[in-house]
Amino acid sequence: MAAAAENLRTEEIQLNMGPQHPSTHGVYRALLTLDGEKVVGVENIIGYLHRGIEKLAEDRTYTQVIPYTDRLDYLAGMLNNLGYVQTVEKLMGIEVPERAEYLRVIMAELSRLASHMVMVASMALDLSGWTAWFPPFRERERILDLFEMACGSRLTVSYMRIGGVAADIPPGFLPALESFLNDLPRMIAEMNGLITGNEIFIARCQGVGKIDLETALAYGITGPNLRACGLPFDLRKARPYGIYDRFEFDIPTLNNGDSYDRFVIRLLEMEQSARIIRQAMDQLPEGPVQAKVPRVIKLPRGEVYHQIEGAKGILGFYLVSDGGSKPYRLHIHSPSFVNLGALPRISIGGTVQDFVVNIASIDIVLGEVDR
Amino acid sequence: MTVEGIFTGIAAYLRGFLAGAPPWVVTLAMGVLYLIGVLAFIFLNALYLIYLERKISAYMQQRIGPNRLGPHGLLQSVADAVKLLGKEDIIPRGADRWVFIIAPILIFIPATMLYAVIPFGKGMVPADLNIGVFYFLAVASTTTIAILMGGWGSNNKYALLGSMRCVAQMVSYEIPLTFSILGVIMLAGSLQTSQIVAAQGKVWYILLQPLAFIIYFVAATAEVNRAPFDLVEGEQEIIAGPYIEYTGMRYALFYLSEYANLVSVSALAVTLFLGGWQGPWLPSWLWFLIKVYIMIFIFMWVRWTFPRIRIDHLLSFNWKVLLPLSLANILVTGVGIKIYQLLTLGRW
């Protein structure tokens, strides 16, 4: 028996998880080194969706870049639109009409809601909570319907323009938005009943993929993932852009920084987004939705870095202009890309099943990771 | 011929044809007939349980489910089966060819054999063995080997992970499963399924052995790899595990035996805990089927409600919770029987 045990040897295996795998949320590949079920090494392999948007932007006029931004974080197109047009406006120094500002806030927060809904749904699904997938997607459908009403597109919206928005909202929009907001608490309650309080879900997520605040900051983690570590850091509050200083809302924080908190914080943030939208609806003024901008937009020489609070974290645009009608250089700082960089750090030591939970809980979108 | 005796009547009628033949011919012929009957039962069940599962999950998830092919989508599963039969049969180049080919057959054989000892109705046990329950457990446990063969033979890392999980899970959960059944056997005093049913004439064992029933239910869910214990397939992690490389009919055999096992563990639960075929007014086999489908519905309900458990939680739950509980159950049952004997018979 002892001799047999001496002859036994164990070996680590390398497992390519992805690029075709149901839980990698896109064409992402993780090269896992496994000791049995335990993950001892993770290497991120990305770039399968690299379209070179930064390079393409150098050959497009400022307005023509807007549709490309939809394709970054395609689950929250409005937020990318917002980040980009605000960057251009900042360098251009133009005023946006009041009504357009409010519409932007409504659309941006709806986008955030849609993105968080996809996150909670797919995280539940990645834990095999099939039924919990449906309530968020049912409600998200209504957000996409609202987008369709406003701009004709559901996913790649291209709604924002430099100096305003593409079109005013149609008459039926506000009542539909109202009824959506009224139904939102029911969906959150459904999710809490189905999954948040489930014993198995809690056992699988609590303490999994834990990261403390200091490490999270060092790794550049932002957005809900950082707020789940206990820091109430939200650009909408910390340095309001647009008209975010006019709204009253809280920044929910949780303290454990594990997958469970990253999940719950999204549900909490949904409520706050709904609050902002309600206030924006009440304050929505009449007026034009587009400022006067020249037909050919030329930016003064210079550079600008603008950050907004995206759905997944801080979304930054660094724009260099040489005075022409096209960006000289447009760099996109995408939160998913940086958050994904911390995935190996938080996943080593867990099991394969934990790894799946970790991917889901940091909420990556490969369109944004690869750009 | 009454409704009650419809199946036993058919069997007797067919036996009449063979009146002049030597006894072994009769036994063999009847055995083949029973096998055909059981196979038809399994196939029909699998087809319509898939349909049922899709419909039930759909209604739980605010969907409609299959509704295109045939009335209410009733022919959907038939079409799926035909499609699976027409699929290309792929054997991966790196696979261990024979192990890969044999595994789906090996998994289907025990799934069929289990039905030999199920009392479908009054006097309707295909083979009324006096060690029926023991036979059931012994045959059921061989499924592990087939899944391990499939996982190993596929020469795929996900399949390997899945089959390792399978061995860890099924071997450990067999123990509380067996121990939970022991309580029933102590009460009935027999391993013969027909006698266990007969012993529940006055009171069903679920009332006398509620804890054992719960343990049986949990362990059986793990034995047939259904959510929340479907770690073997774990499609969000190891993408169908041992079945990942299988296509067409080979894959269908795995699928079929999965549903066959679901029916057989439900049938055993009915036999051991829910009074088997006994019930008023309706024919016995109908009672049996009703109870089985109620059990299956509960299995499905659980599947579409709970997320998947993690492998280490799964094993620690088994060894630290289920096993001690089932042992305690045996102790309590033994003491209870003795006290009962003391009270009723006045002796130990």
Place this chain on the structure above:
Amino acid sequence: MDNFIQELQRLFPDLEVREGADMPALVVPADQLLALMAELKEKRGFNFLADLTAVDYPEDKRIEMVYHLLSVPGMAEIRVKVNLDRQQPEVPSLTALWPAANVQEREAFDLMGVKFPGHPDLKRILCPDDFAGHPLRKDFRLQTEGGE
């Protein structure tokens, strides 16, 4: 803000300060970058590496590294720039200060060809490993199939 920059200039005599539209930019020689960043991070509260990228200026024969630092939660921002030789762009890696720099430096290496001595695993990240050239350089031409 101003006297803080003057203090920095006293510490780093080679530091050049440029006013920007949104925030001041500190231009520093490559060999002093690490010291400046450490000073900013440890003593001045710029604890968060908000962004790291590179811009190509072929006319000036230089590649400019651009870092954006943020103080959390104070929300002060600062831009740090390093001018590099376009033929041999090399700048010390910041991974020791901020692990967040890891993937972003790999991106700059991949797309712009900047080398980061001290980086633990400097290899391509978005383009395939056998890709030739650095796509974000201005002389990298986009070609369509059969076109120019």
